[in-house]
Amino acid sequence: MSTTQFLFAGFGGQGILFSGKFLAYKGLMEDKNVSWLPSYGPEMRGGTASCSVIISDTPVGSPIVSNPDVLVAMNLPSLDKYEDSVVPGGTIFIDSTLIERKVKRDDVTVHYIPATGLANENGMPTLANMIIAGKILAAMGEFDEDGINAALGKVISARHADKLGLNLKALNLGKEN
Amino acid sequence: MADKVLMKGNEAIAEAAIIAGCKHYFGYPITPQTEIAAYMAKRMPKIGGVFLQAESEIAAINMVYGVAATGHRVMTSSSSPGISLKGEGLSYLAGADLPSLIVNVQRGGPGLGGIQPSQSDYFQATKGGAHGDFHMIVLAPASVQEMADLTVKGFELADKYRMTSMILADGTMGQMMEPVALDYEIAPAPEKPWATVGTKMAREHNIVNSLFLAPEELERVNFERYERYAAIKENETMYEEYMMEDADICVAAFGIAARVAKNAINEARKQGIKVGLIRPITLWPFPEAPFKKAADKVKAVVSVELSMGQMIEDIRLATECKVPVSLCNRAGGMIPSPEQVLEAIKAANNGGAK
Numbered sequence: 001m002s003t004t005q006f007l008f009a010g011f012g013g014q015g016i017l018f019s020g021k022f023l024a025y026k027g028l029m030e031d032k033n034v035s036w037l038p039s040y041g042p043e044m045r046g047g048t049a050s051c052s053v054i055i056s057d058t059p060v061g062s063p064i065v066s067n068p069d070v071l072v073a074m075n076l077p078s079l080d081k082y083e084d085s086v087v088p089g090g091t092i093f094i095d096s097t098l099i100e101r102k103v104k105r106d107d108v109t110v111h112y113i114p115a116t117g118l119a120n121e122n123g124m125p126t127l128a129n130m131i132i133a134g135k136i137l138a139a140m141g142e143f144d145e146d147g148i149n150a151a152l153g154k155v156i157s158a159r160h161a162d163k164l165g166l167n168l169k170a171l172n173l174g175k176e177n
Numbered sequence: 178m179a180d181k182v183l184m185k186g187n188e189a190i191a192e193a194a195i196i197a198g199c200k201h202y203f204g205y206p207i208t209p210q211t212e213i214a215a216y217m218a219k220r221m222p223k224i225g226g227v228f229l230q231a232e233s234e235i236a237a238i239n240m241v242y243g244v245a246a247t248g249h250r251v252m253t254s255s256s257s258p259g260i261s262l263k264g265e266g267l268s269y270l271a272g273a274d275l276p277s278l279i280v281n282v283q284r285g286g287p288g289l290g291g292i293q294p295s296q297s298d299y300f301q302a303t304k305g306g307a308h309g310d311f312h313m314i315v316l317a318p319a320s321v322q323e324m325a326d327l328t329v330k331g332f333e334l335a336d337k338y339r340m341t342s343m344i345l346a347d348g349t350m351g352q353m354m355e356p357v358a359l360d361y362e363i364a365p366a367p368e369k370p371w372a373t374v375g376t377k378m379a380r381e382h383n384i385v386n387s388l389f390l391a392p393e394e395l396e397r398v399n400f401e402r403y404e405r406y407a408a409i410k411e412n413e414t415m416y417e418e419y420m421m422e423d424a425d426i427c428v429a430a431f432g433i434a435a436r437v438a439k440n441a442i443n444e445a446r447k448q449g450i451k452v453g454l455i456r457p458i459t460l461w462p463f464p465e466a467p468f469k470k471a472a473d474k475v476k477a478v479v480s481v482e483l484s485m486g487q488m489i490e491d492i493r494l495a496t497e498c499k500v501p502v503s504l505c506n507r508a509g510g511m512i513p514s515p516e517q518v519l520e521a522i523k524a525a526n527n528g529g530a531k
Contacts, residue, residue: 021354025183028356036183036354040209040292061440062433062515063353154183 003056004140005065009082010074010095012049015129018155019072020051022133026142026151027055035063048077072132073099074115091139093132111135118173127170134174143175181356186324186346187212189357190280191220193325194252196361197332199278200226201244201251203237205259208292209348210282213254234259238266238279245275246385248372250332254280256348257298258289264307267341271311272387274371274402276335278328279313280344282351285510293510294348296432299487302345303461310399312406313341314413315460317431321355327458329361334413336366338405345460347483349433349512406462415458416467420446424453426525427471429492430481431457433512438481441518450526460488468495477525478502481518483511501525 006023008016017038027034037052052065071086073079074095083103086092091109097116113135115128137143148171152164184192191213194202202217214230221228231237237253244251255263260281270277283298285291302315314334316327324346331342373383389395417435420442421427430438435456445452455471457464471478477500480489486504493502505521507513 021183024354028181028183034183034356037349038352040348040352060355060436061443062437063349063355064437064512066514 003054003058003060004070005068006053006055006070006072007050007065007068007082007085008053008072008074009048009050009078010072010129014049014074015126016049016072016074017051019129019133020053022130022151022155023136024053024055025154026137026147029147029150029154032056033058033060035060037063037065048075048081050078050082070136072136074128074132075099076101079103093136093139095128095132097128111139113174113177115174118177119170122169122173124166124170127167130167130170131174131177134171135177136174137171138175143171181358183354184321184357185212185352185354186318186321187282187351188216189321189325189359190254190328190344190346191216192359193328193361194250194278194332195220195224195226196359197250197329197363198366199250199252199332200224201241201249202227203229203231203240203244203251203253204255205231205234205237207256207259209284209294209351210254210256210280212351213280213282234262235266238263238270241277241279242266242270242273242275245270245277246273246373248366248369248374250276250278250336250366252278252280254282256282256284257286257295258284260298260301260306267313268305268307268309268311269387270341271313271402272309273385274339275341275385276332276339277341278331278335278344279341280328280346283345283347285508291510292348294350294433294512295483295508295510296345296347296434297484297487297508298345299460299482299484302343303463303491311402312461313343314338314409314462315343315345316415317345317458317460318350319432319435319456319458321350321353321357323458324350325357325359329363333364334409336369338409339371340405345432347433348510410462413459414462414464414466416464417454417456417458418467419454419456421453421455421467421471424451424471424474425476426450426452426522427468427475427478428452428454428481428518428522429457429468429478429488430454431460431488434481434483437513437515438518440515441522444515444519445522450522452522452526457488463491463495465495468492469497472496472499475500476528479505479518479521479525481505481513481521483513484508
């Protein structure tokens with residue numbers, strides 16, 4: 001009986017919505033209850049985009065995540081805005097290529113991943129989001145390749161099927177870093 | 178179990194409509210419902226249907242009138258300001274007794290308002306929405322699955338009673354993704370002997386019209402229409418009750434507000450407060466019976482709304498003011514938090530409700 005509330009936040013274009021959808025699909029394929037709610041409107045165009053994802057053993061009530069168990073911050077404005085909202089004992093994943101400062105709180109677990117740097121070095125400049133998703137799955141002990149492949153098959157359309165391998169590589173990079 | 182997929186609420190409405198046999202969609206883009214039009218633009222040409230982006234909302238609703246007169250399943254969708262523009266058409270559809278499905282994915286108002294979620298078109302949807310004596314069947318989904326289910330139901334009810342069904346959703350419901358299974362057995366649409374599809378020189382002309390210059394005749398069609406409305410109230414009211422069996426406090430909420438309310442109710446129960454939820458699924462007809470029943474059992478009702486308090490008036494009528502009814506609300510695109518609802522529940526439980 002558990003519920004995990006995720007908040008993904010970053011610039012529009014960093015793939016926040018995509019990695020959120022990937023994790024929601026992975027939950028769905030494990031017969032969990034899931035919800036995915038994007039921010040929409042002008043703030044997405046250049047400002048902070050965010051996405052609430054809930055994965056739960058019980059039916060999801062409100063899909064709005066105000067106090068996440070897991071925060072993914074892919075830019076400084078997102079960390080500034082949401083750091084204090086994370087529940088005590090929660091976890092924060094940070095793209096340390098783009099965010100130079102450290103988390104101020106000492107009651108949360110923090111993972112610093114140089115995701116954008118790793119993505120650029122490995123010829124996958126648009127997949128920093130999936131590197132962090134790989135790190136999340138590894139940290140939660142849910143990095144199983146079968147589930148990952150099944151979920152990737154759902155979120156990557158047939159037209160882009162050739163990108164599946166690269167996404168898998170990104171997830172593995174996240175797991176190892 | 179059918180294979181579940183993740184879909185946005187807006188997309189689920191569009192796909193369910195196609196499954197229900199809707200081959201005609203007319204619309205004009207507006208946030209936060211544009212995904213419905215986008216989905217229809219992609220899918221309709223592939224199934225031999227019609228997607229048409231009209232020059233305005235007013236044009237779109239009148240195209241709906243035209244197709245509805247031929248007896249085919251037809252829909253349009255918009256968001257609050259766009260629905261106001263469609264008002265004249267809604268009244269004409271009602272006056273001509275034509276079936277159609279209208280979707281309102283509400284945003285904050287009045288005026289051009291904002292683009293964030295709202296429930297402030299409750300009055301407009303449930304009390305008619307334009308001039309003349311008429312109602313629409315108003316369906317309020319609280320999950321992506323219900324966005325799809327109630328779309329199918331809406332087409333069926335529209336055909337059955339020859340009137341408009343409206344899906345009254347909000348920006349959250351439209352934008353969120355949840356698992357949805359779209360396996361429906363669609364009953365064939367009823368015969369429509371009134372449809373204007375050509376006489377083949379074998380019958381009298383059918384006339385679709387809302388102009389009745391003789392007041393005696395116009396009165397008669399109004400009385401007949403309200404006999405149908407009475408049958409709908411009798412047979413088609415839908416609601417969900419959650420933990421109401423032993424409740425001292427009754428929360429009333431629909432759509433996204435009901436989702437937030439459930440979180441608050443679960444927390445209040447942990448703290449020993451006996452609280453339950455009545456969630457209207459049809460807003461018209463309003464589920465009066467469960468509220469009437471609750472009025473004799475609970476000590477207070479809390480109406481949770483994304484508006485300045487609209488459904489609360491129907492609750493007061495249904496409970497005949499036997500118990501205090503308080504409002505817990507946000508407006509203008511803001512959503513009440515579970516904590517705010519919990520505080521309102523506690524206040525009602527302590528006798529603080531007015």
